[in-house]
Amino acid sequence: EAGVAQSPRYKIIEKRQSVAFWCNPISGHATLYWYQQILGQGPKLLIQFQNNGVVDDSQLPKDRFSAERLKGVDSTLKIQPAKLEDSAVYLCASTPNEGSYEQYFGPGTRLTVT
């Protein structure tokens, strides 16, 4: 079974630029999560999708972050414009449904904003 795929693995941008991350969850998984992990901290949930609908985006900085999951499969997370404090690893995870106890994580995208 293929795992959660993410790209790119690394990205370096200057502040005020835009960036987009892509996630392909495990086939058949209805629930998809985006997390932000700042160095030295645990992952923090940004947004949760159930199929193509948003379940929880309460911690998403909506003035600069956006995410979509068209057709309930792949998802993209965008930052526009980026700030220095957005430097972090962005993790995507998926589960068969929102009640599942095991989240399957991708390898993450390491973003550096200079």
Added chain:
Amino acid sequence: DAKTTQPPSMDCAEGRAANLPCNHSTISGNEYVYWYRQIHSQGPQYIIHGLKNNETNEMASLIITEDRKSSTLILPHATLRDTAVYYCIVRVAFTGNQFYFGTGTSLTVIP
């Protein structure tokens, strides 16, 4: 969801049991205890979860105190590959509630 308290770091000799404690004194009756770990440069990985009974799988054992206010994750024979950050999380099961990862315990297995 209830908060958890974990020591920031621990060491364990290779081949010995690693016992990772977690305090969750405000846990409510319908909240489970979950453990995940994160090896350097990888995403977190599920280890085990439980409600009140002790649980064991191929990776680890989970011991939950009778009052459910604390728990211990046990890696019976730690290897160098077990070096990772271990997260203890409490969450209402079978809901869409999010996992709060906290800062975890950084376990270093020493040769």
